[in-house]
Amino acid sequence: MKNIVYTIFAISICLTAGKILYSFVGGLPASLYGMIIYCLLLQLGWLVPNKVHKANQWVIRHMGVCFIPAAVGVINHFELIKNHGYSIVVIIFFTTFLLITFIGILTDKYLTTKSKPAPTSKGY
Amino acid sequence: MLIENINLVDSLILTLLTLVLYQSVAWAQQKWQLIWLNPLLITIVMLIPYLLLNDINYSSYRQSTQALNALLEPATVALGYPLYQQLQHIKRYWKQLITILALGVVIVITVSFSLTMMLIHQAEIAIALSLKSVTTPIGITLTEQLQGDSSITAFAIMIAGFSGALLGPSWLRLINVRSDIAVGLAIGSGSHVIGSIILSKNNVHQGAYSSVALIISALLTAFIIPLLVPLLLPFFS
Numbered sequence: 001m002k003n004i005v006y007t008i009f010a011i012s013i014c015l016t017a018g019k020i021l022y023s024f025v026g027g028l029p030a031s032l033y034g035m036i037i038y039c040l041l042l043q044l045g046w047l048v049p050n051k052v053h054k055a056n057q058w059v060i061r062h063m064g065v066c067f068i069p070a071a072v073g074v075i076n077h078f079e080l081i082k083n084h085g086y087s088i089v090v091i092i093f094f095t096t097f098l099l100i101t102f103i104g105i106l107t108d109k110y111l112t113t114k115s116k117p118a119p120t121s122k123g124y
Numbered sequence: 125m126l127i128e129n130i131n132l133v134d135s136l137i138l139t140l141l142t143l144v145l146y147q148s149v150a151w152a153q154q155k156w157q158l159i160w161l162n163p164l165l166i167t168i169v170m171l172i173p174y175l176l177l178n179d180i181n182y183s184s185y186r187q188s189t190q191a192l193n194a195l196l197e198p199a200t201v202a203l204g205y206p207l208y209q210q211l212q213h214i215k216r217y218w219k220q221l222i223t224i225l226a227l228g229v230v231i232v233i234t235v236s237f238s239l240t241m242m243l244i245h246q247a248e249i250a251i252a253l254s255l256k257s258v259t260t261p262i263g264i265t266l267t268e269q270l271q272g273d274s275s276i277t278a279f280a281i282m283i284a285g286f287s288g289a290l291l292g293p294s295w296l297r298l299i300n301v302r303s304d305i306a307v308g309l310a311i312g313s314g315s316h317v318i319g320s321i322i323l324s325k326n327n328v329h330q331g332a333y334s335s336v337a338l339i340i341s342a343l344l345t346a347f348i349i350p351l352l353v354p355l356l357l358p359f360f361s
Contacts (some may be wrong), residue, residue, distance in 0.1 A: 011201045028346055029346075053205075056199065068167055068278075071274075075275065091236060093287050101299065107309045
């Protein structure tokens, strides 16, 4: 319970700091500044990774529900899908495979020999 | 239903309905381990007919569920933790990794944006499709900041996720890309969390590398896209 409060507090502080930073410099969205600040404070040891671990994993596992209000907006785009649905799917498909091919080949060529043992999966 | 008709009860009912639908599908997916039982996709497929039948328009729905939307910001901040975890692993080769992923981001944004502007001629759709390789919370946040259409982003991200995760590994074998790090980074940057889940089932190392790629690529995209889109836009106006 204490760790849940700690995590909520940590995330709120970072989000607030992100909003303040955004109001001064603009640029990235406030929540992304918050994400970077959160990462930085963990790295510096100002926040304790072990304390946020459990509650943070819970947030990540359940965050999908926050995307629904935005995604339902597709309800206003039936016309667009009727007219351009095929083009949209083809563009997504083509560019996804372009990216996969590009990263795959480049990594195979320049990173494989220097790669270290694989990091462990943290299950997110 | 008009916006002014929204009351607290409607708002509670719609928010609760969304939560219950999502949780039920998430539970079913966990139970049966079926990747296509994607909670986001299935919830939307069930919600849209409900909204249409009850004559609830999108702006009322969005207003009613603003509590859920407001949680997107803290949820995005929470991604700082996996970012922190992954940074510990890439210390030895971060320069090559960031160079390769940044090049990938530049190429995918440039090609997606240009193709969409040529075929569909709508900037907000072009922005949405440029962000389809990014993990959903960051994709939606960036789309809204650039005044793109975030509902298209959400769907594009799902299509990119499924197509790359299901067909990507076989395609990479076909073009003779076989090392764990190459497959992991490629699928992670193209198909984000969906790719990561599928890879992790067969090969833990590939899954871990895909997690590295998805979080680092998302961060690089956040820095690159606000600079790149204004450069591309004049070519199509």
